[in-house]
Amino acid sequence: MDRHRVALRLRGGAGRILLFGLPLAYFGLFFAYPVGSILGRGLWPGGDLDLSPVGDVFGRDDLRGVLWFTVWQAAVSTLLTLVLAMPAAYVIARYRFRGRTLARALMTVPFVLPSVLVASAFRALGFEESLLAVLLAHAFFNYAVVVRVVGGLWTHLDPRQEEAARVLGAGPLRAFMQVTLPALRPAIAAAASIVYLFSFTSIGVILILGGSRRATLETEIYRYSFNLLDLRTGAALSIVQLLAVIALLTVMWWFGRRHCAALSLASANEITRRPTTRADRTIVAVVLASTAIFLAVPLMVLVVRSFDTPDGLGLDFYRGLGDVHAGSVLFVSPLEAIRNSVLYALATVGIAVVVGGAAAFAIARSRLGAALDLALALPLGVSAVTVGFGFLISFDEGILDLRASWAIVPIAHALIAIPFVVFVVVPVLQSVDPRMRQAAAVLGASPRAVWREIDLPIASRGMLVAAGFAFAVSLGEFGATAFVSVARPDSPTLPVVIFRLLGTQGAENFGVAMAAGAILMILATAAVLAIERVRVGEVGTF
């Protein structure tokens, strides 16, 4: 019997039921039920299950083409992201320099920006609709995933292994390939799976930068369900996507398990060093500069355009933020949208930390946790249209008529934020040495006291980081918001207002959209910087 289990045996039953029950109930009510309803409409049209549309996805030439494009563009995006971001992961992991924390925080900002905004920035940069634009935008978004996940492991990888290889006669490249790369493999695989998942299900980028001729499962789910009301095909595509995502998540989880196993890890402080030699400094400078160009230029374009008024540089567009769009009854001022976004984000943090926190405890504790982990990650891989339509038809009665409730937005955001909370908190909890709990028990702490005195305090910093992520994710979320908040047009989020502004004619609207985007960027940056400050130095990769 292993020692973790001993600690577990000491714990009471009621708490465990709550830990499992709360996330399961949340997932069941706000994800499985609505998504199941909408898929049911498509596949059980007259009360009989009809799975032939699923077969069509593989049988019909056009849909097969869509599936194939989805698969390979995500693969190429992943590869491109890895190639572009690995040098930055290395520099961040191995060197200590002024502004390192800031650099890592800034690299994370694109990840939490809404895709409409980023795609507009790419368009403003002069990118036409093209495959290249799509791939670059995916790499832009997911840069942080590689830097944080791979860099996270790399920071703790004992460099003495590589040094040993050097002493044994391996050249620098060989030592890297033979020693470092294999050791990094679990992190690379995990990062690649995440990037693949996000590229696989990306929609905003494809719609805005891909052009009409490029379609992915996600855009086709959108077109079939939303435009054509062909719920059968929509459901079939959703199911194929869901299966693919489950497969991906399983791979991720599998690599994640091996992540912690059998690696000689050292504390980060022993590993990072100042770039002292000329070669070191060159590497750091070149990598940081190219990262800055790649990540900052699209963001800078945004900022520049927000000041570039018809009368020269000025703050007009920022003044425009406070105005309700002239004469129209529809527009909520971006300033009000900022307030909405922040409040929604705070509510999302509340839900995600409580539900995700409970889930993290359950997952860290139990073998069944893996299944919960997988289930909670599913919303990341399901189309916003599917979720949104599901909400529309499921929560339409009695106390469950949430369609016009303000809570519907944070509820939907939390679905997306919870996996991040789990991702951040579980490693922290797993890092709690079981002997710490035993020490407490021997000192007279009852199981409940052990939980309160040991696990909770140690997890609380992880929770803070998770809260920061939940906040940032909620700020930038667009797709699900747009769908679930149809019935709440008067309190749109900032990304929704940006989207509305972008869709409305006039240079001024574009400018105001850019100004709103710049503010969103600042909020996201603040959240990410806060994360960096409280980050649990030694554990957690994200």
Added chain:
Amino acid sequence: MNLRRLIVVLCALLLSGAWLVGPSHADEPVTITLVTHDSFNASKSVLRAFKQDTDIRVKVLRGGDAGQVVNQAILTKDHPLGDVLYGVDNTFLSRALDHGIFEPYESPELAFVPSSHQLDDRHRVTPIDRADVCVNYDTQWFAEHNIDPPGGITSLSEDAYRGLTVVENPATSSPGLAFMLATRSLGAMDWRTFWTALRENDVAVVDGWEQAWYERFTAVSENGDRPIVVSYASSPVATVPEDGGPARAAVLDGTCFEQIEFAGVLKGTEHRKAARQFVDFLLSEEFQEDMPEQMYVFPVREGAELPQLFVEHADLPTQPGLSIPPEAIEKSREKWIRQWTAIVLR
């Protein structure tokens, strides 16, 4: 910060959030909800007048383009999101009627609307405006390049107009759909032959009207690359320079597809009376005359005065626009879109 304090703070934030964002509709006049598409717009003054006259507040829900709005309404028909839906056009009319999302209401104002526009004899929907879809071209561009504007839809596939046209995807855009439907009655030419030729003639396809108009059309966008665009009969109005002068764009004769937009009272409304009043209001002279400048559409009410700009720059086509009966559209819309997609996009 320890965890307990964090939780307390979070709860406090949650509660304050609920208080700030939460609804506070105490003692207000009856509020009806208008479900409509993203292009809906109206002058504040006109809506305010409605509220003052009737003591009815209007909340506007915009749910995407016309087709998407209808689809959402069908999905939620057991518990509708609103009381009145405005914006279903003849290309989606049959679907809306078949799914029974509307209840009949014969507005007294219909007396002022030509009967040719009243496509549903049971009055489940009421015609409100006309937004005919027409091919527009950049007059200045053609003058500068010394090329004659195309003579009609079929000319677009001629060599002279290679790489000049941008159209919208009928799967994602309602003018795109209307234009595709327009091409189904080209006389001698089969529509598939036409689209194959158009594709070979390097037609640009975009997902939405905004992209086509604002980004690709040379008369509007500095970086535009297409002097021919699928847009509306009213579009030339939007290209009139601020200091006056002729419009940059003109409608290509014989390319218009008749598109009528309807409103209807949603089945299941709890404010039937107010909803009906609102439909009447949509047909009122006040709203009908406000519409053109707000949404670039033409009023259906006889005698509604057009703004000066419209009179000068955008006439509805004198010859009747191309049209297909809603039932025929409903029967084959998806099939045609699929065929179109196979020909033009894949």
Added chain:
Amino acid sequence: MLDVRGITVHFGDTVALDALDLSVGDDEVVCMLGASGSGKSTLLRAIAGLEPLAAGTIARDGVDLATTPPHRRDVGLMFQDHSLFPHRDVRGNVAFGLRMRRLPRDEIEARVHEVLEMVGLSGYEHRGVRQLSGGEQQRVALARALAPAPSLLLLDEPLGALDRALREELTVELKMLFDRLQIAVLLVTHDHDEAFALGDRVAVMHRGRVEQVGPPADVWRRPESELVARFLGWNVTYALGSKPSAVRPDAVTLTADGSLRGTVVSRAFRRDHFRVLIELEGSRDALDVSIRGAEPPAVGTQVGLVIDPDGVVELDR
């Protein structure tokens, strides 16, 4: 009085404790001496209630502890790696057990102060435990275990990772502390000097069993088995009679003559003595001999050996 009877603990297929018997008196210090992997730590963990027993009983003052969870066993356990709570300062660590017993705040403060003084860390209350040196951490761990005044103190390699000088210093301090506290202590170590210096009784453990237990001097002078003899550093040879004999290294003197002869195979300087390995003539055995004072003969020299009978034990096992 702690009474351990026939306890067995399995880790999968491995037997960590094999029907082990042991008792510890009320103010007795018992040192468990054994190589790593002999099951010493497991024994402590089992007594604390952290390892489930496959067989056997653990009783305190005649009461079986089988159903008593760890937090009610009233033992102090000092872990080998200290297992200090990283998120609490020194005070928070030491006060933990007192808080769990819901003592009033001022009593806790007084006790923390007292215990820290006892281990020589007065004034360290608000230091973070990560900033402490290894020796300081060890003292904090000890203070933490002592603070609730348990009636049984379990110490797992309390001087484990320290350098030699510090170990020796702390051994003396611990000895004094035990004398002062008058509580039952069960201490686990792999270090002979520590065990013999601290224990009222010493138990030599091997493969989950107690091989021999007794007062330090007895165990040191009369190893009962070849295994214990070898573990204590005695030579075991068959050259002295029909039965195997254990020969203490310092019981051998080198002379020019003598009946027992051998050849010097290697020699090493050890601070205050030399260790010389001598291969016996007419036997494959070699004796490890410690020589004080004079320089031992060079490698290859033929020497005679005289063995003090007091340093020879005939072994039955």
